[in-house]
Each structure stands twice: as structure tokens, then as C-alpha cells.
Amino acid sequence: MNKPRRPADVYLRFLNLAQALRALPSLPALDPLEERILAIVGRAREAEQRLCVRDVMAQAELGAPATIHTRLKGMRKKGWILLADTEDSRRKQVELTPAALAYFDQLSGCLMQAAKPD
Numbered sequence: 752m753n754k755p756r757r758p759a760d761v762y763l764r765f766l767n768l769a770q771a772l773r774a775l776p777s778l779p780a781l782d783p784l785e786e787r788i789l790a791i792v793g794r795a796r797e798a799e800q801r802l803c804v805r806d807v808m809a810q811a812e813l814g815a816p817a818t819i820h821t822r823l824k825g826m827r828k829k830g831w832i833l834l835a836d837t838e839d840s841r842r843k844q845v846e847l848t849p850a851a852l853a854y855f856d857q858l859s860g861c862l863m864q865a866a867k868p869d
Contacts, residue, residue: 765865781831
């Protein structure tokens with residue numbers, strides 16, 4: 752007999768699928784702060800907003816600007832983000848790489864799989 756699924760079950764199943772995705776060796780690992788930064792950059796992209804390095808560093812909930820700057824440099828090395836030139840050469844716009852977009856595609860697939868009825 753199948754027990755009825757609660758909405759929370761879908762979310763918890765998604766968390767398990769996402770954790771399995773993050774464990775794949777083909778993806779460079781992100782720490783929790785980098786995951787949050789990636790989500791901020793992704794949401795800005797979705798809203799068609801420009802996001803420069805200074806904007807990310809100004810996010811107080813992420814911690815000290817120096818820490819954020821270090822994480823941005825690391826994420827760039829890992830291939831998650833790129834820094835694009837703007838009209839002001841002193842400002843760099845933070846953008847997602849194709850690999851980061853593919854990661855979001857895979858997370859979306861996890862969400863869709865978790866929502867499928869058994």
C-alpha cells in the first residue's frame with residue numbers, strides 16, 4: 752500500500768537528489784557560502800539585473816567583503832562564474848558560466864524528478 756505523499760516529501764526528495772548531484776566528481780565543489788553566492792548571481796540573471804563585484808560584496812548577509820571577494824576569485828577559478836568588462840574598466844560584472852547554467856539545469860531536473868508522482 753502506498754502511503755500518501757506530503758508536499759514536504761517532494762522537497763526532501765529534491766534535497767536528496769541535489770546532494771547526490773553535488774557529490775558527482777565532474778562538478779567542482781562549492782562550499783555553502785559559494786552556493787549562496789551562485790544563487791544570488793543566478794537570481795540576478797533571471798531578473799535580468801546587472802550584478803557587479805561590488806554589489807555582491809555589499810551583501811551583508813554573506814559576510815565580510817574580503818571573504819566574499821576571496822570566494823568570488825575561487826568560484827572563478829573553479830569555472831562557476833566569470834567577470835565581464837563593463838563600460839567602466841574598474842567595474843566587473845559577475846556572470847554565470849555555461850557550466851553553472853548546466854548545473855542549474857541539472858538542479859531543475861532534480862526538482863522535476865522529485866515532484867513526479869511515484
